[in-house]
Amino acid sequence: MLVVERKQFPRDKTCGDGLTPRAVKSLNDMGLGQQISSYHRYYGLRAVAHNRSLELQWPQHSVFPNYGYVVRRRELDQMVIDHAVAAGAELRLNTEATHPILENHLLNGAEVLNKTTGRTEAVLARYLAVADGANSRFGRALGTTRDRSYPQGMAIRTYFESPLHDTPWIESSLNLHDRSGNSLPGYGWIFPVGDGTVNVGAGLLSTYRYYNSVNTSHLIGEFAATLPSYWKINPQKPLMAPVGGRLPMAGSVFPKAGTNHIVVGDAAGSVNPFNGEGIDYAYETGKMAAELVAEAIATNNSNALARYPKLLEEHYGAYFRVARLFTHLIGRPALLRMLTQAGMRSRPTMELALRIMANLMDSENPGTAKRIYSVATKLIAATSRLKPAEAAGK
Numbered sequence: 221m222l223v224v225e226r227k228q229f230p231r232d233k234t235c236g237d238g239l240t241p242r243a244v245k246s247l248n249d250m251g252l253g254q255q256i257s258s259y260h261r262y263y264g265l266r267a268v269a270h271n272r273s274l275e276l277q278w279p280q281h282s283v284f285p286n287y288g289y290v291v292r293r294r295e296l297d298q299m300v301i302d303h304a305v306a307a308g309a310e311l312r313l314n315t316e317a318t319h320p321i322l323e324n325h326l327l328n329g330a331e332v333l334n335k336t337t338g339r340t341e342a343v344l345a346r347y348l349a350v351a352d353g354a355n356s357r358f359g360r361a362l363g364t365t366r367d368r369s370y371p372q373g374m375a376i377r378t379y380f381e382s383p384l385h386d387t388p389w390i391e392s393s394l395n396l397h398d399r400s401g402n403s404l405p406g407y408g409w410i411f412p413v414g415d416g417t418v419n420v421g422a423g424l425l426s427t428y429r430y431y432n433s434v435n436t437s438h439l440i441g442e443f444a445a446t447l448p449s450y451w452k453i454n455p456q457k458p459l460m461a462p463v464g465g466r467l468p469m470a471g472s473v474f475p476k477a478g479t480n481h482i483v484v485g486d487a488a489g490s491v492n493p494f495n496g497e498g499i500d501y502a503y504e505t506g507k508m509a510a511e512l513v514a515e516a517i518a519t520n521n522s523n524a525l526a527r528y529p530k531l532l533e534e535h536y537g538a539y540f541r542v543a544r545l546f547t548h549l550i551g552r553p554a555l556l557r558m559l560t561q562a563g564m565r566s567r568p569t570m571e572l573a574l575r576i577m578a579n580l581m582d583s584e585n586p587g588t589a590k591r592i593y594s595v596a597t598k599l600i601a602a603t604s605r606l607k608p609a610e611a612a613g614k
Contacts, residue, residue, distance in 0.1 A: 221304075222345070224312050224317050225312065226314070226315065227313070229297070231294060234377060235377070236421055236496070238262075239291060242284055243500035244288055245284050250300070259289045260291075261288070262287065265392055267394060269393065269564050270561050274564065278580070279571070279582075282583075290419070315334050316333045317358050318330070327478060329345040347481065347513045349482050350362065351483075354466060354467055359483050364475065366468045367474060372472070374425075376422060376423075376436040376462050378421070378461065379458065385418055390409065391409065393409070403553055405431075406423050406425070408420070408422045418451065420447070425550070425551055427548050427550070437462060467491045469496075480516075480522050486498050488505060493543040497579075512527065
């Protein structure tokens, strides 16, 4: 197996650095559980809004652990790629797959550019996994497009020194405001890294009416300046310039597969609209892709890859549809304010919200969260079935 990486490791990536229980399970399954255990472990989320705070532990689950880690992406990605190389993968750093090689509409490999030497080479391959991130230039060259009716996220983050760098809670601010008290769209986070620093970021969704006019540098600047005093950060002294990016969400990129290629992770829009998580879905979709490619090689039949879109639908389809509805609701700041004011008065409500938004419903122990989610999926399914009939009647 050949892996081409267009940057040089170790490399940074715009990310909150938080690994939720879903991501931890994926890393454990890879055999990296012991390595990540040396990083900062946290046990839940502190929700902050409207002068209230609630510390919410990760729920008990029959499959996922009830803890997470905070690991800088430059260290996490290095760990994962080293693991792949140890398992037999060939890695070419500072090398970019620039164009697909097509012959009679069949994908035969990729033109790759060695950015160190400037030389281009044709690399032939029976199967390709497209995992080049949210912008996915290679995916677009193969014909993938983002459905713009789906939500898109925008996030920006930096680091600050803080004495609370090893607190057992990540924190989410649900009602952003500037120093004058004016409401701002989106939400903010503070993730303790455990090395003397905290990852501070802010994000918003394209369902907000004025999404394209928001200055994200202003957004994170005001958020940092209004953080609770207990973090003891100096908002004037970030440890690096803020960096940001856009995230296609809810499986918004199509098609997901071709005759002999599969699109995974951010390149496929596999980001949770509830909370902006992408790393766990990247790992999960990558595992699905690897298993299907392995089956195709073993059977000498590429038809196995055709099952990939169906697998994604089975795993995430209903959940992403509920999440899409949610993003349209919270795209209205007044409604979001009302929901958070009501939610912050009830610990059980916020515990339910945490379980649903982190996609930690448990089929073995359904509980209230699973029942609420099931009702939501049925309502959305019923609405979807009605639309064609409604259209026919017009």
